[in-house]
Structures are given as C-alpha cells and as structure tokens.
Amino acid sequence: GQNIDQPTEMTATEGAIVQINCTYQTSGFNGLFWYQQHAGEAPTFLSYNVLDGLEEKGRFSSFLSRSKGYSYLLLKELQMKDSASYLCAVYNFNKFYFGSGTKLNVKP
Amino acid sequence: DTAVSQTPKYLVTQMGNDKSIKCEQNLGHDTMYWYKQDSKKFLKIMFSYNNKELIINETVPNRFSPKSPDKAHLNLHINSLELGDSAVYFCASSQPTGISKQGTEKLFFGSGTQLSVL
Numbered sequence: 124g125q126n127i128d129q130p131t132e133m134t135a136t137e138g139a140i141v142q143i144n145c146t147y148q149t150s151g152f153n154g155l156f157w158y159q160q161h162a163g164e165a166p167t168f169l170s171y172n173v174l175d176g177l178e179e180k181g182r183f184s185s186f187l188s189r190s191k192g193y194s195y196l197l198l199k200e201l202q203m204k205d206s207a208s209y210l211c212a213v214y215n216f217n218k219f220y221f222g223s224g225t226k227l228n229v230k231p
Numbered sequence: 232d233t234a235v236s237q238t239p240k241y242l243v244t245q246m247g248n249d250k251s252i253k254c255e256q257n258l259g260h261d262t263m264y265w266y267k268q269d270s271k272k273f274l275k276i277m278f279s280y281n282n283k284e285l286i287i288n289e290t291v292p293n294r295f296s297p298k299s300p301d302k303a304h305l306n307l308h309i310n311s312l313e314l315g316d317s318a319v320y321f322c323a324s325s326q327p328t329g330i331s332k333q334g335t336e337k338l339f340f341g342s343g344t345q346l347s348v349l
Contacts, residue, residue, distance in 0.1 A: 220276075221273070
C-alpha cells in the first residue's frame with residue numbers, strides 16, 4: 124500500500140520561516156512533488172525532488188531523503204498569500220499518490 | 232488560454248440521477264486523470280488514460296465510467312449518484328516519462344467540479 128503522512132495544520136507568522144514535513148512509505152518511488160492549493164482552487168505545482176538533497180526555488184525549497192522516506196518543504200519570508208494547503212505527492216510510474224495536505228495559516 | 236478546463240464548476244443534483252463532467256486539455260499531454268478530493272482534502276486517483284486507453288482504474292465503483300474520445304478529452308459519467316459521491320472532482324493531465332527527471336511529469340489540474348448530491 125501507499126502511506127503518505129503530513130501534519131494536518133500549521134500556523135506561522137508573516138515574515139517567518141516554516142517547514143512542512145512529509146514522510147512516505149510506498150511500493151515504488153520515482154520522485155516527490157509538492158503542490159500548493161488555495162481554498163476552492165486547483166492544486167498548482169511548487170517543486171519536485173528525485174535525488175537526495177535540497178532544491179531551492181526562490182522563497183520555496185524542498186528537501187528529500189530517499190533512505191528515510193522523508194521530505195520537507197521550506198517556506199521563507201512568509202506572506203499572507205502563502206496561507207493555503209500544501210500537498211506532498213509521491214510519483215511512481217504514472218501514478219501520483221497524495222498525502223492529505225497540510226493547511227498553513229499565516230497570521231500577521 | 233486555460234491549459235486544463237473542466238465543466239461544470241458546480242453540480243448539484245438529487246440521489247439516483249446520472250451526471251457527466253467534461254474535461255479538455257490543450258497542453259498536448261498524452262495522459263489524463265480523474266482525481267476525487269473528499270471533505271478532508273485527500274486527493275485520490277480514480278482513473279488514468281494514456282492516449283485514449285485506460286491504464287489506471289483504482290477500484291472505483293462501476294457507476295463511474297470515464298470516456299476518452301481523443302487524448303485531449305477525458306469525460307466522467309456517473310450513474311445512480313449517491314450521497315457519498317459528494318466531493319470535488321479534478322481532472323488533470325501530465326506528460327509522464329516513467330522516472331522523474333526534470334519534474335516534467337508534474338500534473339496540471341483543472342479548476343475542479345464541486346459535486347453535491349442531495
């Protein structure tokens with residue numbers, strides 16, 4: 124089976140840094156993706172990792188450790204518009220398996 | 232131009248009815264998907280088509296029947312709607328390569344169809 128775990132909800136302050144963790148146990152692995160989903164909208168792609176290490180894209184970074192089945196999404200200089208759900212997804216030969224998402228609340 | 236478009240945005244209907252959701256993508260992708268997002272925001276794959284052929288069917292009740300007339304379209308027909316079918320249904324497309332190399336396999340989602348069965 125596929126098991127992908129994320130915290131349900133997190134709160135952080137505008138301007139701060141927040142780390143959203145994701146652990147996975149899947150029968151196969153070909154990459155890990157992060158998506159952002161604002162309330163009432165479709166998920167949109169943020170970042171991906173296929174090799175171990177840190178990938179940086181502006182204010183967003185994502186880290187992967189395949190041996191530990193672990194990834195995190197790091198958001199820096201938080202802005203109010205970053206309030207959204209963040210979905211971790213494991214890609215395995217044409218299938219994306221999603222975690223239930225972490226709802227991030229950014230407060231002033 | 233919208234990359235993945237699905238209609239309708241909202242669908243409210245009575246139990247027992249039959250309804251369809253349409254999806255079209257103009258990205259030239261070979262693979263299209265239907266995902267269901269429940270009230271807990273869990274996104275679960277239902278079907279996947281590659282070049283009009285069904286490649287993934289994740290134990291979805293046979294009341295749900297996808298149809299792909301060509302690789303740019305994937306429609307979803309639902310028979311005998313039940314209360315538990317209430318959810319948001321997302322269409323998506325991607326260009327998979329099997330092994331992620333540059334993230335090109337990423338999914339592009341439609342705006343979703345909120346289905347409410349009364």
